[in-house]
Amino acid sequence: MNTTDEITEWLARNGRKALDLETAKQLAAESPQLWYVASYGAKGYLVGKMTMQKFSQRHILVDETGQVVLFPTVEGAVAFLRTELKVSNPHVFNF
Numbered sequence: 001m002n003t004t005d006e007i008t009e010w011l012a013r014n015g016r017k018a019l020d021l022e023t024a025k026q027l028a029a030e031s032p033q034l035w036y037v038a039s040y041g042a043k044g045y046l047v048g049k050m051t052m053q054k055f056s057q058r059h060i061l062v063d064e065t066g067q068v069v070l071f072p073t074v075e076g077a078v079a080f081l082r083t084e085l086k087v088s089n090p091h092v093f094n095f
Contacts, residue, residue: 007051007059018062019049021069021084028085036091037077044070045077050091 007019007027016023027049028035034050046068048060061069071077074092081087 007049018066019060020062020064024049024061024085028087032085032087034091035081035085035087036093037071037074037081038093040068040070044072045074046070047077047081047090 010027010030011017011019011023014023014026019027024047031049036048036050037045038048040046046060051059063069071080078090078092081090
């Protein structure tokens with residue numbers, strides 16, 4: 001049974017270990033579907049890419065130090081996805 005997911009496999013094929021900005025731009029250009037915005041508690045909102053197999057920290061946008069990139073508002077995160085990653089219709093999780 002294969003325990004990896006398509007994003008982890010993509011990262012490995014492209015010599016990457018994390019979804020930093022440069023990598024996210026590459027991945028979004030190849031696969032603009034299934035990007036999302038989700039709450040990260042009181043700290044803000046994060047951006048990630050869904051997979052059908054499992055959740056992994058590798059699916060969340062991080063900065064150069066490996067820390068989760070957070071946005072103060074949902075609108076800011078959505079605007080980032082639209083302008084920086086060219087993802088026209090990201091999903092927003094409201095919970």
